[in-house]
Amino acid sequence: MERRTLLGRLSWQLGEVVATRPETARTKSITLDLPGWRGHRAGQHVDVRLTAEDGYRAERSYSIASPPEEAPRVTLTVERLDDGEVSPYLTEELRVGDKLELRGPIGGYFVWEAEMGGPLLLVAGGSGIVPLMAMLRHRAAAESTVATRLLYSSRSLEEVIYRDELDRLVKRSAMLAVAQTLTRAQPPGWTGYSRRIDLQMLREVAWPVAQRPLTFVCGPTPFVETAAAILVELGHEPARIKTERFGPTGEKHDGE
Amino acid sequence: MSGEFFSRGFRGRRRKSELSERLPPGQYLERDFPVLSAGPTPQTPLANWDFSIVGEVDQPKRWSWDEFHTLPRETITRDIHCVTKWSKFDTHWEGVSLDTLLAQVATAADYVIAFCDGGYTTNLPLEEVTGGKAWIVDTYEGEPLAPEHGGPARLLVPHLYFWKSAKWVRGLRLLDEDEPGFWESLGYNNHGDPWKEERYWGD
Numbered sequence: 001m002e003r004r005t006l007l008g009r010l011s012w013q014l015g016e017v018v019a020t021r022p023e024t025a026r027t028k029s030i031t032l033d034l035p036g037w038r039g040h041r042a043g044q045h046v047d048v049r050l051t052a053e054d055g056y057r058a059e060r061s062y063s064i065a066s067p068p069e070e071a072p073r074v075t076l077t078v079e080r081l082d083d084g085e086v087s088p089y090l091t092e093e094l095r096v097g098d099k100l101e102l103r104g105p106i107g108g109y110f111v112w113e114a115e116m117g118g119p120l121l122l123v124a125g126g127s128g129i130v131p132l133m134a135m136l137r138h139r140a141a142a143e144s145t146v147a148t149r150l151l152y153s154s155r156s157l158e159e160v161i162y163r164d165e166l167d168r169l170v171k172r173s174a175m176l177a178v179a180q181t182l183t184r185a186q187p188p189g190w191t192g193y194s195r196r197i198d199l200q201m202l203r204e205v206a207w208p209v210a211q212r213p214l215t216f217v218c219g220p221t222p223f224v225e226t227a228a229a230i231l232v233e234l235g236h237e238p239a240r241i242k243t244e245r246f247g248p249t250g251e252k253h254d255g256e
Numbered sequence: 257m258s259g260e261f262f263s264r265g266f267r268g269r270r271r272k273s274e275l276s277e278r279l280p281p282g283q284y285l286e287r288d289f290p291v292l293s294a295g296p297t298p299q300t301p302l303a304n305w306d307f308s309i310v311g312e313v314d315q316p317k318r319w320s321w322d323e324f325h326t327l328p329r330e331t332i333t334r335d336i337h338c339v340t341k342w343s344k345f346d347t348h349w350e351g352v353s354l355d356t357l358l359a360q361v362a363t364a365a366d367y368v369i370a371f372c373d374g375g376y377t378t379n380l381p382l383e384e385v386t387g388g389k390a391w392i393v394d395t396y397e398g399e400p401l402a403p404e405h406g407g408p409a410r411l412l413v414p415h416l417y418f419w420k421s422a423k424w425v426r427g428l429r430l431l432d433e434d435e436p437g438f439w440e441s442l443g444y445n446n447h448g449d450p451w452k453e454e455r456y457w458g459d
Contacts, residue, residue: 010443010457010458010459014261050266051262051263052263052268056267056270057282058266058269058284059282060341085269089265089266098263098264099263101261107442107443108442221290221404225291225404228295232296238295238296238374241295243293243295245292246290
């Protein structure tokens, strides 16, 4: 098991919360200072472990939202689930100065690095934007000019995570385009799409098949199932479409 | 670090003791059935589907979909455990034991790698999939296995983390030496016993 020796063991480490920032009513970004962080690639996730005073523990996985360039600081964006055990603690209780136990980075498949090139197609549903945002932030930090398109589906404008930052990224890069769809409620004057993702929408937004884009799709299971199936139907190579799905719990998952 | 650190203000949900005995460490109980896969759901018409045993065998063996359904079937009720932390109790499956399939080849191999539509692979020691421990299943809760859950057929190895239960399985390659599969090459544990919490390399 030479590979084990090379990569070593993923051990639990303590990070200090240095900033928290509400992104939407249900999501919050938590920035940790992790002195022992060995770096990550955009798209990877971490396991978070909470321990109660009596030793009771709960673990969950969360996507990393920040780019590798910000290491040893790592930002997670967590969506609060009303019946959750860990996400309500992370979004409502955890404060600056607290410590959080985690290990990672985990997942070596759903990752994009600037040198992988493109064109890049990112398709996000809801909080599925989080690992894709790490890719967009990495793209900006690395000053990559890889032609990139993001299609992002949210229920309403209020639920769009990273809204202002996405606008800024688009203004900064002529090679980045962001298309949004709002599936439940649209503000007056909305010029984006107003329906669930479908074949016509992906035909308009996705790169032509001949350009062989690298595609990353992340979101709730039915969303990912639909988007990936349509992309295959349009003629995109299944092997160039990487998916990451949330279970019905909305927690982040990566491989069974 | 363990035993020294606790999360200020965290209480968590206490499990009933009956639950604790059935939940491996780090797992929580899930009532839905999350879907996890690395790419699009493959679509293979049943007329093109077959299941093969190849590699270190005297004679490779292949079953068409219809031939596969002439084999003796078993019903299986087991708890399943995903490395992403959820567990699901009392899942009901139907399919063919790997013992039944492997009885039709002669081999001296010690390892097996399952291969699938979509290119996924996962590796297992042969002793972990023989002796009533693994099946090729095509029925879940009395219904044909849904495509997003691996239909038409998936491997079921319920005593290991569920990434070993390869979806869209098309065959087994028998090997003399172990060879990591898809997730095993990407940082996940080579063995994957939930009770030992073998999630990642070095666990």
